[in-house]
Amino acid sequence: MSPARRCSRTACRRPAVATLTYVYGDQTAVLGPLATFAEPHAYDLCDEHSERLSAPRGWEVMRLAPDPDTIGPSSDDLLALADAVREAARPLPPVHPETTGAAHAGTGSGPVTGTRELGRRGHLRVLRNTDD
Numbered sequence: 001m002s003p004a005r006r007c008s009r010t011a012c013r014r015p016a017v018a019t020l021t022y023v024y025g026d027q028t029a030v031l032g033p034l035a036t037f038a039e040p041h042a043y044d045l046c047d048e049h050s051e052r053l054s055a056p057r058g059w060e061v062m063r064l065a066p067d068p069d070t071i072g073p074s075s076d077d078l079l080a081l082a083d084a085v086r087e088a089a090r091p092l093p094p095v096h097p098e099t100t101g102a103a104h105a106g107t108g109s110g111p112v113t114g115t116r117e118l119g120r121r122g123h124l125r126v127l128r129n130t131d132d
Contacts, residue, residue: 005038007046016044020053029055032064092119 005016019035020043022028031053035042045053055061118126 005034005044007049008043009045009049012046012049014046014048017047018045018050019043020045020050027056027059028062029053029059030062030064092121 006012007014007016008020016034018031018033019039021030021032021039021041023030031045031050034044038044053061115127116130118128120126
């Protein structure tokens, strides 16, 4: 249950626990566990509204119950989290000022005159003023 996602029903402020989607070609309403991400053509519903859901006449309602074994974090989720923490904690490799300027020659994105690049993460750079 995500505290940031609320029930899509008007004036309902309860947290969403299920996601409703429509398959118009099959005249089916599918109610399943809360989707990982909010989708523009899906509706998040609270527990009360998901239990009381009804579909138009002639439509079928499919209720997909979550597998109890998959409700909590999986080992893949935990391994991915551990890998992300290790990556964030890994020290940056030393930067050699003589190669930093040459790597950016002609791109216009090299170090500013009077500065030295201390490190980088992605597209961000840490610069130190060498004029001091």
